[in-house]
Amino acid sequence: EAPAQDQAQTQAEEAQVAFERQRNEMLQLSNTYNLEIPPPTQYLIKLTSFSGSILQLYVSYPPLYPLTEHPIIFVASDSSEFNIPRINTYITDWLLDKELGTDLISQLIADLQSEMKELICLANLPKNIIKKIVGANPIKSNRERIETMRLISARWNTLAAEHLTLPENRPVMKEMRWSINAEGLTILKMQLSGRDRKYFGIEDWEASATDIVNVVNVSRLFHHIENDEGMAGRINRILARRAHIEQLHFNFDMGIAGGDVVMSSMHGAIVDQMTFKGALDLNDNALAILAVLRAVNVRNVHLSVHNPSNFPKLCGGTFFSEAVRLVPNINIGPTEPIPSTDGDKWREVIDWLNGSGMITASIDLKPLSNDTIHAQITMAVREQ
Structure with a gap:
């Protein structure tokens, strides 16, 4: 029995030596090829979430071993970066617990060494090269790929984030409609690409399909605009990443208080076309509209x-001269046909606008029937 026990003891010692050798090889590899990785947004992480890091490579070789699960790493919520050696020790234990065998783990280590050399080169590329690589990916079809690039290193994270926030790379919201119903509740409707709902943080909003491929309508009901203190904050968070809005429609009597809410929530937004319906009947509405125009970057209003009879009274007669300095192109007119007999009122407005000395205005009066016409005024800053 003694020889058998000695043989078993020898095999156990050899196994322990092999185990320690494997551990030392893997730890040496880990310590040699550490990467700085930005902190995660979640603190329970599957390793395969991180492209371009040693974490993924430890579990990304299905041809080498038949693993059907991935280790889960817990990271403290206040971590500024991953503790790579500690996590690699965990992964080492995890791999060895799978009893993959010395040859298989040795092959894995050899492959890791080759892969990590490439990743280290990526992490240390010059800034101008990283910018070219990131910029070569069109945003519309590669936003997720660029987000993944941010995980390679701190430098990649900074440059990819800058690329995503360039004006031309911001996600496009096709349409936003802001209205108030008969009960005084605010309704916000948006039309955008379905894949951008997560980007804006509105996955839980009510959604419906449209006739346009991959475009959805989303909507939400808020309290009255002047009484809902949190409304501006919620809308501002939607637009915090400076979305590009193709069409923005306001359909309510704005007033000073309403204008303040819109101004604070829309500050800095980029808008192609902005429409105000029925909002120039009172001087307070005119002041509110000017405040909104100052807050956003808008091309057409x-x-x-x-x-139009009260136009000369708005803001002491300065409303339009202020507006054309803020917006390149402004159109004014009713959305519905008007009686043909009202054409003279609109011609008088044109004479008054052009007589101000600061505005160039023209009018289009298009007959729709014997009794109705369509009226639209176009104005711009008068070139000195």
């Missing part, structure tokens, strides 16, 4: 107005 349409003011839907049915009665």
Whole structure:
């Protein structure tokens, strides 16, 4: 029995030596090829979530071993970066617990060494090269790929994040409609690409399909605009990443308080076309509209107005001269046909606008029937 016991003891010692050798090889590899990785947004992480890091490589070789699960790493919520050696020790134990065998783990280590050399080169590329690599990926079809690049190193994270926030790379919201219903509740409707719902943080909003491929309508009901203190904050968070809005429609009597809410929530937004419906009947509305125009970057504005007779009174007669300095193109006119007999009122407005000395205005009066016409005024800053 003694020889058998000695043989078993020898095999156990050899196994322990092999185990320690494997551990030392893997730890040496880990310590040699450490990468700085930005902190995660979640603190329970599957390793395969991280492309371009040693964490993924430890579990990304299905041809080498038949693993159907991935180790889960817990990271403290206040961590500024991963503790790579500690995590690699955990992964080492995890691999060895799988009893993959010395040859298989040795092959894995050899492959890791080759892969890590490439990754280290990526992490240390010059800034101008990283910018070219990131910029070569069109945003619309590669946003997720660029987000993944941010995980290679701190330098990649900074440059990829800058690329994503360039004006031309911001996600496009096709349409936003802001209205108030008969009960005084605010309704916000948006039309955008379905894949951008997560980007704006509105996955839980009510959604419906449209006739456009991959485009959805989303909507939400808020309290009255002047009484809902948190409304501006919620809308501002949606637009915090400076979305590009193709069409923005306001359909309510804005007033000073409403204008303050819109101004604070829309500050810095980029808008192609902005429409105000029925909002120039009172001086308070005119002041609110000017505040909104100052807050956003807008190219074209349409003011839907049915009665132009009070235009000279708005903001002491300075409303339009202020507006054309803020917006390149402004159109004014009713959305519905008007009686043909009202054409003279609109011609008088044109004479008054052009007589101000600061505005160039023209009018288009298009007959729709014997009794109705369509009226639209176009104005711009008068070139000195």
